[in-house]
Amino acid sequence: MKTSLLEKLCCPQDKSDLHLEVFNQEGDDIREGMFTCPNCNRYYPIVYGVPIMTPDEYRQKALEEPLLKKWGLQLNDKEKRFMLVEKA
Numbered sequence: 001m002k003t004s005l006l007e008k009l010c011c012p013q014d015k016s017d018l019h020l021e022v023f024n025q026e027g028d029d030i031r032e033g034m035f036t037c038p039n040c041n042r043y044y045p046i047v048y049g050v051p052i053m054t055p056d057e058y059r060q061k062a063l064e065e066p067l068l069k070k071w072g073l074q075l076n077d078k079e080k081r082f083m084l085v086e087k088a
């Protein structure tokens with residue numbers, strides 16, 4: 001996704017501004033990254049340049065876990081929401 005689209009994105013759940021961590025960027029194109037919402041603590045990954053911002057019920061933790069591992073992040077699977085375990 002283009003960096004110019006960033007400011008138009010907000011949390012689909014509560015419309016809060018999102019925090020972005022970029023893991024892989026080519027020019028102004030973000031290939032891999034992670035949005036987090038400071039309000040509801042949900043996360044939304046960017047995979048192959050596409051932000052995954054679908055509602056909780058259409059996402060699968062089993063599919064996202066390997067991705068998070070690759071990025072050194074950990075899924076908080078005690079929560080129904082898609083949240084990360086806080087880094088120590």
Ligand SMILES: [Zn+2]
Nearest residue numbers: 011014037040
């Ligand atoms: Zn939110």
